Amino acid sequence: MRVIAVANQKGGVGKTTTAINLGTALAAVGKRVLVMDCDAQGNASTGLGVEPMARAKTSYDVLVGDGGMVDAIVNTKVPNLDLIPGDENLAGVETMLHNDPEKNFKLRQAFAAFVKLGRDYDTVLIDCPPSLSTVTINAMVAANAVLVPLQCEFLAMEGLSQILRTIELVRSGLNPDLEVQGVVLTMYDKRNNLSDQVATEVRTYLGSKVYQTVIPRNVRLSEAPSFGLPAILYDHKCSGSEAYIMLAQELMQRERERAAA
Numbered sequence: 244m245r246v247i248a249v250a251n252q253k254g255g256v257g258k259t260t261t262a263i264n265l266g267t268a269l270a271a272v273g274k275r276v277l278v279m280d281c282d283a284q285g286n287a288s289t290g291l292g293v294e295p296m297a298r299a300k301t302s303y304d305v306l307v308g309d310g311g312m313v314d315a316i317v318n319t320k321v322p323n324l325d326l327i328p329g330d331e332n333l334a335g336v337e338t339m340l341h342n343d344p345e346k347n348f349k350l351r352q353a354f355a356a357f358v359k360l361g362r363d364y365d366t367v368l369i370d371c372p373p374s375l376s377t378v379t380i381n382a383m384v385a386a387n388a389v390l391v392p393l394q395c396e397f398l399a400m401e402g403l404s405q406i407l408r409t410i411e412l413v414r415s416g417l418n419p420d421l422e423v424q425g426v427v428l429t430m431y432d433k434r435n436n437l438s439d440q441v442a443t444e445v446r447t448y449l450g451s452k453v454y455q456t457v458i459p460r461n462v463r464l465s466e467a468p469s470f471g472l473p474a475i476l477y478d479h480k481c482s483g484s485e486a487y488i489m490l491a492q493e494l495m496q497r498e499r500e501r502a503a504a
């Protein structure tokens with residue numbers, strides 16, 4: 244089970260859109276995928292068509308409750324793709340775990356218990372909240388790798404350095420095996436020079452860690468969640484869907500190379 248945290252402390256950069264559509268593209272080629280919505284906004288759950296009423300147990304229960312993942316898993320309309328929903332209770336995780344000496348290891352323990360039950364997915368994508376909170380740290384401690392969506396905009400580099408520092412910090416103490424899975428440029432606008440400047444700068448700085456595939460700014464990607472559907476089901480031919488399908492291909496290639504090495 245390969246666990247990938249989709250994280251960036253900056254808000255609105257495409258974490259949730261990436262988790263949903265990358266997850267759907269992987270599921271479409273037969274991978275068994277779990278999306279874990281760890282954000283109190285519950286956007287990944289809504290975007291996958293799981294209404295608040297259908298969120299009996301959520302990531303909050305996994306983090307703060309008994310740690311059981313099995314009861315929290317729900318199916319989605321996407322074949323091969325399951326979800327652990329998120330809800331507003333997640334905003335209270337920080338407070339609830341404040342005095343718990345194991346507070347950063349809750350998710351890792353939950354995954355270990357899940358695997359011990361003989362349960363498995365090929366890929367788990369954790370949709371992180373826009374902060375470097377206890378929830379995000381839990382995701383990074385439980386994960387094998389972090390995928391960082393980066394919006395092609397001014398100050399992108401500053402945000403990037405901050406998340407890379409955090410990953411380094413987690414690696415130096417809590418999870419030495421944590422890798423940077425990759426950086427994916429999002430909301431790329433070819434008519435905007437700034438998009439190109441950011442892309443060039445990030446590639447110069449991080450080289451092959453940056454995915455070749457770039458996610459364009461595409462209104463279909465932002466419309467799809469209101470229909471409770473991943474863009475890839477809503478309109479599989481739009482430029483955004485095509486980009487996420489390519490990103491999935493590139494990710495699988497990268498994962499194969501990594502496994503071979």
Ligand SMILES: Nc1ncnc2c1ncn2[C@@H]1O[C@H](COP(=O)(O)OP(=O)(O)OP(=O)(O)O)[C@@H](O)[C@H]1O
Pocket residue numbers: 253254255256257258259260261282284286371372373429430431458459460461462464465466468483
């Ligand atoms: N490539 C894109 N083109 C156009 N709109 C996009 C694109 N990617 C994301 N959006 C829209 O931008 C907004 C922010 O995206 P998203 O929710 O994926 O970001 P996020 O990083 O998860 O945000 P948050 O930090 O609040 O969790 C959403 O309205 C989404 O539909």
Ligand SMILES: [Mg+2]
Pocket residue numbers: 258259260282286287370371
């Ligand atoms: Mg989000």
